[in-house]
Amino acid sequence: MAASRLHDPDFLDGISQFRSFRDQVLSGTSSMSSFSPFKVSFCHGLPALLISDEELNSLAAPFELALVGKFPGSHPSLESIRNFFFNLKLNGEFSVTVVNKNNVLIKLRNDLDYYRVFTHRSYFVNNCYMKLVKWSPHFDVCVESPIILIWISFPNLRPHLFSSRILQGLGFIFGRPLKIDNATANGTRPSVACVLVDLDITKRYPDQVWLGFETLGYAQNVEMEVSPLYCGHYKALGHSKADCIVLHPHPVVVPAHACDWFSFRTCGSSCG
CATH class of the missing domain: 3.30.70.330 (RRM (RNA recognition motif) domain)
Structure with a gap:
């Protein structure tokens, strides 16, 4: 459909316009009573309404x-x-x-x-x-959010672990799993399982995870598709902090004869 x-x-769900707070409480439609009472205080030098993390998450x-x-x-x-x-x-x-x-x-x-x-x-x-x-x-x-959709692959995942429950659990290690690809769902590509995950690309993720308990478990390799760059200074996708034109408005031109750190590491010598 x-x-x-x-x-x-x-x-906003469940909130009718033009209703007073008193009406909402008396009608029982308000969820205010399910959380601790608000506390009015000061925070960072400002008047503050302190709301619990539990209520904010709700x-x-x-x-x-x-x-x-x-x-x-x-x-x-x-x-x-x-x-x-x-x-x-x-x-x-x-x-x-x-x-x-x-x-x-x-x-x-x-x-x-x-x-x-x-x-x-x-x-x-x-x-x-x-x-x-x-x-x-x-x-x-x-600010542009660094949360994007990324395909995560688990090469050579053992056949008995091609289960939606296991794959969802693997996805939760990295973020919020959304779906598996058709080949994984149909079992037509047993060499790798792929899960689409909603994750924060500014964080670091492991290239291996442990599956199972100590006796029957093993280290499973993880591969992630190449994600777009994210600038932590400009708070935007598309370029890295090193390439940010706000931080580096005038790129430094290095003379051709200069030997930088990268060339030193690759050639193993210093400038003479």
Whole structure:
């Protein structure tokens, strides 16, 4: 069944407009009572509403499959963007709401829709370029998220471990597993198992993992597809910190006769 827009155009679930906090509490629809009372205090020299990590995680859970569409140039109307996603004929419901004039929040309800949309990384909507990034509870419109989709391969995985439960568990070591490829699912390529994982490319990951307990376990090799570069200074995908034009606006030109560290390591000599 083709996707439909969410009946509620807002991105918050279960909150009706024009209702007072008192009405929500008395009707029993509010989840306020399931967490510890708020504490008003000071933090970093500012007045603060202290919210538990448990409650923040609970509030963020409905946005687990949310993306942000960024329009670096011109942007179409909100209705045009909604129609664009509607015409993709997604399987589940979705909503598109405005974050600011250059960013929209795309809230998806289905893992496969999330995989299908996010894999493209960018679209043209009414001839306007839209780049997709992952939403997170720490989302900042000025910062590009380092969370992307990466295929992780497990070469020579033992045949009895080609199980969706085991493969999902392997994916959880690195991030949030989304799917396995068709060859892995069908068992037509027993030489390697592949899992698509939602992960943070700024982190370091092992090239081996241990499978099983000590007696029957073994070290399993891990291979990850080449990921795009991420600049920790500029907070954007596409280049490394070493190549950041903000940090290095004027590239240093090294004379041809100069022997740098790399040439010293490769040739094994110093300049004479």
